[in-house]
Amino acid sequence: MEATEIDFGSNPLPTLLQNGLKIPSLRGRLRIVSGTAFEAPTSVQPQLLFGYPLQIGAFCSISGTGSLENVQIGRYVSIASGVVVGTHEHPMDWLTSSRITYHPQLHDWHRFCAPDRVEEILANRCRFAGACPTTRIGNDVWIGNSVFIKSGVTIGDGAVIGARSVVTKDVPPYSIAVGSPAKVRRPRFSERIVERLMRLRWWRYSLYDLAGVSFDCVESAISQVEQRIADQDISPYQGRVWGPGDLKALFTPEAKPVA
Numbered sequence: 001m002e003a004t005e006i007d008f009g010s011n012p013l014p015t016l017l018q019n020g021l022k023i024p025s026l027r028g029r030l031r032i033v034s035g036t037a038f039e040a041p042t043s044v045q046p047q048l049l050f051g052y053p054l055q056i057g058a059f060c061s062i063s064g065t066g067s068l069e070n071v072q073i074g075r076y077v078s079i080a081s082g083v084v085v086g087t088h089e090h091p092m093d094w095l096t097s098s099r100i101t102y103h104p105q106l107h108d109w110h111r112f113c114a115p116d117r118v119e120e121i122l123a124n125r126c127r128f129a130g131a132c133p134t135t136r137i138g139n140d141v142w143i144g145n146s147v148f149i150k151s152g153v154t155i156g157d158g159a160v161i162g163a164r165s166v167v168t169k170d171v172p173p174y175s176i177a178v179g180s181p182a183k184v185r186r187p188r189f190s191e192r193i194v195e196r197l198m199r200l201r202w203w204r205y206s207l208y209d210l211a212g213v214s215f216d217c218v219e220s221a222i223s224q225v226e227q228r229i230a231d232q233d234i235s236p237y238q239g240r241v242w243g244p245g246d247l248k249a250l251f252t253p254e255a256k257p258v259a
């Protein structure tokens, strides 16, 4: 996978914050694969693994201590601490479930055990395509504490996942799923309201442009946002999207901080 090497230095957070990115994992020297994109403003505290593209939308509030890999996340997503998304699967029907067979550079053991045959070992590694399929998390999703989400699942817009759930299957939009394995308990709203919300896709807008809307009364809020759109009072939010090239430019010594 094509990647850009970026030296973020030891204290990049002030520069990142100035540009709407509260992402402490972006520090030191990293290889960021192409397709990675963060839309400002966003706050992403957990450990980020950069082996696959990560895409995270604006207005996300993602707490620390968990980890994220190979995931696409929409806007206005709230994720509590200890949530794990994108863990690797291991081959269970091969000679061994160990990753050594498809990732021989694991812990650099290939250099320790066979320093004269590094090239041969790398050339002969097996391919394991199912290691980490992409996980998709829609817009306005709320994920409770310490949830595990199996790689490759899709969590629909507006869904809620209860604390400590283990999500192994797709979760439909606007449903509340809990338990291990997670099962849908109930929808968040009536079918009619869900239809209106899915048509409206309010997350295209900045909630700051929607000040005055009755956020605490969903039916009125939908009608008010519909009206503002019809009156052309608001336009969709276009957050700056930071990819590897933009981040590299920001952190090269000659780059000027972006206003």
Ligand SMILES: CC(C)(COP(=O)(O)OP(=O)(O)OC[C@H]1O[C@@H](n2cnc3c(N)ncnc32)[C@H](O)[C@@H]1OP(=O)(O)O)[C@@H](O)C(=O)NCCC(=O)NCCS
Binding pocket: 078, 079, 080, 081, 143, 144, 145, 160, 161, 162, 163, 164, 165, 176, 177, 178, 179, 185
């Ligand atoms: C999922 C959640 C939102 C449900 O809220 P709710 O709809 O008000 O649910 P209730 O408390 O009425 O419970 C409904 C049923 O689901 C069960 N349930 C609720 N949360 C559960 C969970 N996390 N795991 C398993 N079962 C759960 C309840 O025991 C109850 O079961 P019953 O009908 O058999 O008695 C809430 O329980 C939760 O997990 N919140 C996450 C909090 C969190 O992690 N915050 C971090 C800050 S971002």
